[in-house]
Amino acid sequence: MTLKCAAANQACAACKYQRKRCTPECALAPHFRPEHPVLFRNAHKLFGVRNILRILERINPNHKEEAMRSIIYEANMRDHFPVHGCLNVICDLQSQIRQTEEELYNVLTWLAFCKQHYEGQHVITVSHGVDHGMLQSDNEAVALFRQDSTTLLPVSSCDNANVCIHASWLQDTYKLSNSGRKSLVSRPLIIEEEAIHDHHDEIYPLFDNTEAA
Amino acid sequence: MQLAHKRMASSTHPSAPCAACKFLRRKCIQGCVFSPYFPPEDPLKFTNVHKIFGASNVSKLLNEIAPHRREDAVNSLAYEAEARLKDPVYGCVGAISVLQRQVLRLQKELDATNADLIRFSSNQNMLTIPQSPGNYPQNPHALPPNYGNYSWNCNP
Numbered sequence: 001m002t003l004k005c006a007a008a009n010q011a012c013a014a015c016k017y018q019r020k021r022c023t024p025e026c027a028l029a030p031h032f033r034p035e036h037p038v039l040f041r042n043a044h045k046l047f048g049v050r051n052i053l054r055i056l057e058r059i060n061p062n063h064k065e066e067a068m069r070s071i072i073y074e075a076n077m078r079d080h081f082p083v084h085g086c087l088n089v090i091c092d093l094q095s096q097i098r099q100t101e102e103e104l105y106n107v108l109t110w111l112a113f114c115k116q117h118y119e120g121q122h123v124i125t126v127s128h129g130v131d132h133g134m135l136q137s138d139n140e141a142v143a144l145f146r147q148d149s150t151t152l153l154p155v156s157s158c159d160n161a162n163v164c165i166h167a168s169w170l171q172d173t174y175k176l177s178n179s180g181r182k183s184l185v186s187r188p189l190i191i192e193e194e195a196i197h198d199h200h201d202e203i204y205p206l207f208d209n210t211e212a213a
Numbered sequence: 214m215q216l217a218h219k220r221m222a223s224s225t226h227p228s229a230p231c232a233a234c235k236f237l238r239r240k241c242i243q244g245c246v247f248s249p250y251f252p253p254e255d256p257l258k259f260t261n262v263h264k265i266f267g268a269s270n271v272s273k274l275l276n277e278i279a280p281h282r283r284e285d286a287v288n289s290l291a292y293e294a295e296a297r298l299k300d301p302v303y304g305c306v307g308a309i310s311v312l313q314r315q316v317l318r319l320q321k322e323l324d325a326t327n328a329d330l331i332r333f334s335s336n337q338n339m340l341t342i343p344q345s346p347g348n349y350p351q352n353p354h355a356l357p358p359n360y361g362n363y364s365w366n367c368n369p
Binding site: 045046047048050051055058059060063066067070071073074078082083084085086087089090093094096097100101103104107108110111114115118 | 282286289304305309326329365
């Protein structure tokens with residue numbers, strides 16, 4: 001349902017902020033309800049009205065709502081994190097992925113070792129104390145596992161849709177500047193474009209109400 | 214006359230104008246807020262940022278940030294601008310969505326694997342498992358911290 005300013009008898013947040021009359025044709029009214037002025041304030045601060053309208057003009061009308069939600073999200077992130085904006089979120093997520101993958105690898109290693117250990121004990125029991133199949137050391141179990149580790153870890157940083165947010169761009173983008181601070185190094189962005197577009201339909205269900213209280 | 218004017222401009226600011234002032238066709242003065250971060254050798258960086266955010270907004274943003282953090286801010290804006298130009302609908306938020314799904318998938322995988330390990334251990338009554346402190350996680354159910362209220366599918 002589209003919120004029309006005339007029907008609501010109240011200017012949308014965009015027109016209210018700009019102190020102008022809100023007409024039924026207002027392009028921003030559906031996206032900036034009057035009860036959430038901070039959303040427009042942030043979007044206006046980062047993008048500006050003209051740039052938002054320009055972005056909306058360039059895209060398929062069916063995707064306008066999605067685009068506005070991502071614009072609002074990006075603006076809110078910039079408000080929360082004035083220096084890094086959405087990059088803060090991306091770096092955190094990549095760090096979580098690395099941590100979880102490492103933990104998964106450790107658990108899989110341990111599980112494989114336990115299974116190997118159990119099999120070794122079982123063989124000994126069956127053969128009445130003969131030392132067949134008993135692994136001589138823990139390292140052998142891990143070595144056996146590592147030979148097949150790629151098959152035991154189905155998930156990698158690049159998923160089946162070939163989306164690679166190249167970690168190297170972000171891992172290596174921090175360097176020590178002359179003053180000893182870490183600073184971002186601007187590098188060419190590498191995002192697998194086709195995968196992002198292919199996921200438009202998949203991304204939609206993840207959307208939730210992005211409006212701040 | 215024009216040449217003399219150009220000479221005068223260059224005498225107040227001997228280096229070449231920054232990419233921002235070159236794009237905006239204005240004199241690049243000393244103390245230009247853009248010049249440290251938009252070198253003339255990389256005009257595309259400012260072009261992208263200006264297309265998406267506008268020079269005025271960027272200038273206001275930079276003025277609100279401490280000088281030692283402005284380089285990071287500009288680079289993050291350049292990243293977001295380029296992402297938005299490549300994907301006008303989602304911009305860099307598309308990447309966030311993909312990463313969030315990867316995190317969820319990995320966490321499910323980890324949960325399932327931990328459950329397998331516990332099930333296997335209890336089934337086999339493995340009371341004599343040699344301890345390998347380097348490999349076994351202290352808390353097998355420990356998950357990496359959630360991003361909390363800033364995830365893309367939650368309220369910001």
